Amino acid sequence: MPDAVMTFDQVSKRFGAREVLKNVSFQIRKGECMALTGLNGCGKTTLLKLAAGLTLPSSGAVRAGDGIRIQYIPESFPRLNLSARDLLRSLGRVEGSDQKRIKKRMEQLLVLFSLQEASGIPIRAYSKGMLQKVSVIQAFLSQADVLLLDEPLSGQDRESQDAFKRLVRESLREGTAVLLACHEQPLIRALAGTAFVIRDGELHPCEAPFGEDEVIFLFGTPEPGFLIPPDLEGILRTEDHGGELLLAAQQGACDEILRRMLQAGCRLKEMRHEKDR
Amino acid sequence: MKRIADAARLQAAVYLKTGRAVMPGLALLVFLVTFYSVGPADLVSSTALTALALFLCMTWAGISFARGEEPVISQLVQLKLGSLLRETASRALVLLAAALVASAFSAAWPLTKNAVSGGTFFIRDVNARDIVGMLLLLVSSSLAGGAYGGLFHSRIVGDTRLAWLLALLGCLAGVFSGVIIRGIPVFAYLSPLFPPVYSLITRFDGSVTFEAAELTKAVAACWIYAAAAFSVKILLLRRIRY
Numbered sequence: 001m002p003d004a005v006m007t008f009d010q011v012s013k014r015f016g017a018r019e020v021l022k023n024v025s026f027q028i029r030k031g032e033c034m035a036l037t038g039l040n041g042c043g044k045t046t047l048l049k050l051a052a053g054l055t056l057p058s059s060g061a062v063r064a065g066d067g068i069r070i071q072y073i074p075e076s077f078p079r080l081n082l083s084a085r086d087l088l089r090s091l092g093r094v095e096g097s098d099q100k101r102i103k104k105r106m107e108q109l110l111v112l113f114s115l116q117e118a119s120g121i122p123i124r125a126y127s128k129g130m131l132q133k134v135s136v137i138q139a140f141l142s143q144a145d146v147l148l149l150d151e152p153l154s155g156q157d158r159e160s161q162d163a164f165k166r167l168v169r170e171s172l173r174e175g176t177a178v179l180l181a182c183h184e185q186p187l188i189r190a191l192a193g194t195a196f197v198i199r200d201g202e203l204h205p206c207e208a209p210f211g212e213d214e215v216i217f218l219f220g221t222p223e224p225g226f227l228i229p230p231d232l233e234g235i236l237r238t239e240d241h242g243g244e245l246l247l248a249a250q251q252g253a254c255d256e257i258l259r260r261m262l263q264a265g266c267r268l269k270e271m272r273h274e275k276d277r
Numbered sequence: 278m279k280r281i282a283d284a285a286r287l288q289a290a291v292y293l294k295t296g297r298a299v300m301p302g303l304a305l306l307v308f309l310v311t312f313y314s315v316g317p318a319d320l321v322s323s324t325a326l327t328a329l330a331l332f333l334c335m336t337w338a339g340i341s342f343a344r345g346e347e348p349v350i351s352q353l354v355q356l357k358l359g360s361l362l363r364e365t366a367s368r369a370l371v372l373l374a375a376a377l378v379a380s381a382f383s384a385a386w387p388l389t390k391n392a393v394s395g396g397t398f399f400i401r402d403v404n405a406r407d408i409v410g411m412l413l414l415l416v417s418s419s420l421a422g423g424a425y426g427g428l429f430h431s432r433i434v435g436d437t438r439l440a441w442l443l444a445l446l447g448c449l450a451g452v453f454s455g456v457i458i459r460g461i462p463v464f465a466y467l468s469p470l471f472p473p474v475y476s477l478i479t480r481f482d483g484s485v486t487f488e489a490a491e492l493t494k495a496v497a498a499c500w501i502y503a504a505a506a507f508s509v510k511i512l513l514l515r516r517i518r519y
Binding site for chain 1: 279280283284286287290291294295347349350352353354355356357358359361516518519
């Protein structure tokens, strides 16, 4: 494939006895956005780290062109005792490209993400959403060949989410390949051309994000660590908050899911229909 | 090279803001204050003992720097620099800078005392050759200490207590290697694995000046050990990634 910027060839990754990824093969091309979804711990972050070369495959190979520029938005950002401005300026210097341009870009991004006023205070005082904004800004300081996004929107306000989507679309137009790991179906619909779900370590093409909207349930569970009936179908993701369970489901499956969860002793606390904005 | 230096500045800022450098720095200060509280002192032997103390303090700093690494920042630096080797080099540069600062301070302390006392703190006059020898020995031992401490990176030795225990045992084996070899001669084959601090202490026994041959051997041993420790660390970190 002439435009392929990165190729995964039969890549497997094991942690001890657990095989997180099994013989994963795909190519990502210039200007393409590929989404990865799946349950927590299914291997999305591991796949991104393999793409970045931050971890090595147990077997198989990840191939990328020489001198490829990779930008990465990690899932969580450390609470450093440095100000956002100092950190971003330092990371900009490490990038090595035109410093005047990087500085100007940093100022634009701080304004875009409404972070200019807080940019002088230490990051350790930031909220989760503000931390994620710093994480996003550092990745957009300069042009990349591959952009790796790990749950990029977590905790961010709506304005920043929109700004983020605009930036990714801009990068895609400029030829950047994007690998996006996330749970948010609207984000996948808004940005990705293709989507895969990681299940049992294997990559399966995923039609759901493009085919129908998702329904978000918030259940009160009868006890902490409540287990969802294993034969329940149509569940896209779950988040256990100790006594509360957030469950995202395909629209077509939500009647059955609601009935079975209530039967299992759960209480419905909230339900919403999530659509692409 | 400029980008590696910029990365080193960032890594140093992240480390210094954690406050982890305070304790090894304080330990060195306490040593210098107490060790040089009473004069007159013999310049060569007191410098050799200071080199040992500096080695231990820099081992401490090296461990805390390696184990205090902020993985996300290191990952971002690695991607922005485009190579793990460059990222590791930037961290090595931080230790080199720390070694230079600690050595300069450790040399300046007794020399200042000597100057303030009108040249009576040392049992003989200090000349330029002494100062060069002093700095060479101190820089070399502190670099070896930093490199040795860096081996106990959290990706190499996962358990914190085990890392500190192994570092301590390695230091003890290094300090007492000559004594151990006399009791267990076969230990001589293993001794290159341990920091070359025994020879640092004994090499200058009874010396009035830094003899060029002895100084060269001591400095070379430290630099070779530091280079080997850095190389082993890089090899291991290339295998054991995030």
